[in-house]
Amino acid sequence: MPDPVIRPARPDEYDEVGNVWMKSWVSTGLGEPSNFLLANLRARVRHEIESGWSLFVADDHGTIAAMLALHLPKRYLDQLFVAPDYQGQSLGRRLLAFTRTQMPDEMYLRCVRENEKAWRWYEREGFVFEKEETEPSNGFVMKYYRWKKEGKAS
Numbered sequence: 001m002p003d004p005v006i007r008p009a010r011p012d013e014y015d016e017v018g019n020v021w022m023k024s025w026v027s028t029g030l031g032e033p034s035n036f037l038l039a040n041l042r043a044r045v046r047h048e049i050e051s052g053w054s055l056f057v058a059d060d061h062g063t064i065a066a067m068l069a070l071h072l073p074k075r076y077l078d079q080l081f082v083a084p085d086y087q088g089q090s091l092g093r094r095l096l097a098f099t100r101t102q103m104p105d106e107m108y109l110r111c112v113r114e115n116e117k118a119w120r121w122y123e124r125e126g127f128v129f130e131k132e133e134t135e136p137s138n139g140f141v142m143k144y145y146r147w148k149k150e151g152k153a154s
Contacts, residue, residue, distance in 0.1 A: 004058035004065045004091065006098045013057060014049075017067045018042035024066075024081035028115050053078065056098070058091055068095045070102055077109040096125055106148045113141040 009017055018041040025041075026033045048069060049055055058066035065086040069079035077099055082091050099107065111119040113132060123129070127145035135142050 003094065004060040004086070006056055006058050006068070006095065009055040009057045009067070013064060014045045014055075015042050016064050017055065017057060018045050020064050020067050020083045021045070021079065021081050023084055024087075027084045027087065028112075028118070030112060030114055048078070054102070056095075058082075058086070058095065060086070066091050066095055068099065070099060072102060075103050075107045077103070077107050080109075092121070093125070104149060106146070108144070108146050110142040110144045113143050119143050119145070 018038060021041045022031075022033060022038050025031050025037075031037065045055065052071050052073065054070045054072055056068040056070070057064045058068075064083070066082040067079060068077075070076065071078050080092060080095055080099075082095075109122065109127065111122060113119070119129075122145055125147075127147045130144045130146055132141055132143050134140070
Protein backbone atom coordinates (compact mmCIF):
# COMPACT_ATOMS: atom_id res chain seq x y z
CA MET A 1 0.00 0.00 0.00
CA PRO A 2 1.54 3.37 -0.99
CA ASP A 3 2.14 6.03 1.65
CA PRO A 4 -0.42 8.82 2.05
CA VAL A 5 0.09 11.69 -0.40
CA ILE A 6 0.90 15.10 1.07
CA ARG A 7 -1.04 17.79 -0.78
CA PRO A 8 -2.84 21.10 -0.20
CA ALA A 9 -6.14 20.75 1.64
CA ARG A 10 -9.34 21.54 -0.25
CA PRO A 11 -12.07 23.74 1.28
CA ASP A 12 -14.51 20.80 1.27
CA GLU A 13 -12.10 18.96 3.59
CA TYR A 14 -11.76 21.62 6.29
CA ASP A 15 -14.35 20.03 8.59
CA GLU A 16 -12.59 16.66 8.37
CA VAL A 17 -9.26 18.38 9.04
CA GLY A 18 -10.81 19.73 12.25
CA ASN A 19 -11.94 16.22 13.15
CA VAL A 20 -8.45 14.76 12.61
CA TRP A 21 -6.99 17.65 14.64
CA MET A 22 -9.33 16.93 17.56
CA LYS A 23 -8.72 13.16 17.53
CA SER A 24 -4.97 13.65 17.44
CA TRP A 25 -5.06 16.29 20.21
CA VAL A 26 -7.19 13.98 22.37
CA SER A 27 -4.69 11.16 21.77
CA THR A 28 -2.07 13.23 23.63
CA GLY A 29 -4.13 12.88 26.82
CA LEU A 30 -4.35 16.66 27.16
CA GLY A 31 -7.97 17.07 26.12
CA GLU A 32 -11.33 15.35 25.90
CA PRO A 33 -13.35 15.00 22.72
CA SER A 34 -16.44 17.19 22.57
CA ASN A 35 -18.74 18.81 20.05
CA PHE A 36 -17.61 22.18 21.44
CA LEU A 37 -13.92 21.44 20.80
CA LEU A 38 -14.69 20.06 17.34
CA ALA A 39 -16.71 23.16 16.39
CA ASN A 40 -13.92 25.44 17.65
CA LEU A 41 -11.22 23.60 15.71
CA ARG A 42 -13.29 23.56 12.53
CA ALA A 43 -13.89 27.31 12.86
CA ARG A 44 -10.23 27.89 13.61
CA VAL A 45 -9.14 26.07 10.43
CA ARG A 46 -11.15 28.54 8.33
CA HIS A 47 -10.02 31.55 10.35
CA GLU A 48 -6.34 30.60 10.21
CA ILE A 49 -6.46 30.03 6.45
CA GLU A 50 -7.86 33.55 6.08
CA SER A 51 -4.98 34.74 8.31
CA GLY A 52 -2.24 33.16 6.19
CA TRP A 53 -2.06 29.43 6.87
CA SER A 54 -0.98 27.10 4.11
CA LEU A 55 -2.89 23.94 4.98
CA PHE A 56 -1.80 20.50 3.81
CA VAL A 57 -3.16 17.03 4.41
CA ALA A 58 -1.78 13.53 4.16
CA ASP A 59 -4.35 11.81 1.94
CA ASP A 60 -4.60 8.03 2.23
CA HIS A 61 -6.89 7.15 -0.69
CA GLY A 62 -9.51 9.71 0.38
CA THR A 63 -8.96 9.43 4.15
CA ILE A 64 -7.23 12.35 5.82
CA ALA A 65 -4.42 10.76 7.82
CA ALA A 66 -2.83 13.99 9.07
CA MET A 67 -2.94 17.76 8.89
CA LEU A 68 -0.09 20.22 8.55
CA ALA A 69 -0.51 23.98 8.90
CA LEU A 70 2.34 26.30 7.96
CA HIS A 71 2.62 30.06 8.05
CA LEU A 72 5.28 30.43 5.40
CA PRO A 73 5.94 34.22 5.63
CA LYS A 74 6.63 33.83 9.36
CA ARG A 75 8.62 30.59 8.85
CA TYR A 76 6.27 29.00 11.36
CA LEU A 77 5.19 25.37 11.61
CA ASP A 78 1.86 26.02 13.34
CA GLN A 79 0.21 22.59 13.54
CA LEU A 80 1.27 19.04 12.76
CA PHE A 81 -1.26 16.41 13.85
CA VAL A 82 -1.42 12.77 12.78
CA ALA A 83 -4.68 10.85 13.19
CA PRO A 84 -4.38 8.16 15.89
CA ASP A 85 -4.77 5.29 13.37
CA TYR A 86 -1.69 6.58 11.50
CA GLN A 87 0.57 7.37 14.44
CA GLY A 88 3.81 5.41 14.76
CA GLN A 89 4.17 4.90 10.98
CA SER A 90 6.69 7.73 10.31
CA LEU A 91 4.01 9.97 8.80
CA GLY A 92 5.02 12.81 11.14
CA ARG A 93 8.60 12.49 9.93
CA ARG A 94 7.42 12.63 6.30
CA LEU A 95 5.37 15.75 7.07
CA LEU A 96 8.37 17.36 8.73
CA ALA A 97 10.55 16.53 5.71
CA PHE A 98 7.89 18.12 3.49
CA THR A 99 7.88 21.18 5.77
CA ARG A 100 11.62 21.52 5.27
CA THR A 101 11.03 21.73 1.51
CA GLN A 102 8.68 24.65 2.15
CA MET A 103 10.94 26.38 4.69
CA PRO A 104 14.40 25.01 3.86
CA ASP A 105 16.58 27.40 5.87
CA GLU A 106 14.83 28.02 9.17
CA MET A 107 11.52 27.53 10.96
CA TYR A 108 9.90 28.00 14.33
CA LEU A 109 7.24 26.12 16.25
CA ARG A 110 5.77 25.85 19.68
CA CYS A 111 4.52 22.86 21.60
CA VAL A 112 2.53 22.38 24.80
CA ARG A 113 4.99 21.62 27.62
CA GLU A 114 2.85 18.71 28.87
CA ASN A 115 3.00 17.09 25.42
CA GLU A 116 6.40 15.61 26.19
CA LYS A 117 6.21 13.00 23.44
CA ALA A 118 5.88 15.77 20.83
CA TRP A 119 8.57 18.13 22.07
CA ARG A 120 11.06 15.32 22.63
CA TRP A 121 10.41 14.22 19.03
CA TYR A 122 11.06 17.76 17.75
CA GLU A 123 14.30 17.87 19.73
CA ARG A 124 15.39 14.57 18.16
CA GLU A 125 14.55 16.09 14.77
CA GLY A 126 17.00 18.96 15.34
CA PHE A 127 14.83 21.68 16.86
CA VAL A 128 16.45 23.77 19.58
CA PHE A 129 14.50 24.94 22.63
CA GLU A 130 14.41 28.74 22.99
CA LYS A 131 11.92 29.68 25.74
CA GLU A 132 8.70 28.90 27.57
CA GLU A 133 5.67 31.18 27.85
CA THR A 134 2.11 30.75 29.04
CA GLU A 135 -0.47 31.06 26.26
CA PRO A 136 -3.10 33.47 27.64
CA SER A 137 -5.95 32.07 25.53
CA ASN A 138 -5.80 28.58 27.07
CA GLY A 139 -3.36 28.67 30.00
CA PHE A 140 -0.99 26.07 28.53
CA VAL A 141 2.73 26.62 28.97
CA MET A 142 4.24 26.58 25.50
CA LYS A 143 7.78 25.52 24.63
CA TYR A 144 9.21 27.51 21.71
CA TYR A 145 11.63 25.87 19.28
CA ARG A 146 13.72 26.88 16.30
CA TRP A 147 15.29 24.80 13.56
CA LYS A 148 18.00 26.21 11.33
CA LYS A 149 19.66 24.49 8.42
CA GLU A 150 23.25 23.68 9.29
CA GLY A 151 25.70 26.18 7.88
CA LYS A 152 23.17 29.03 7.68
CA ALA A 153 24.18 32.28 9.40
CA SER A 154 21.79 33.98 11.81
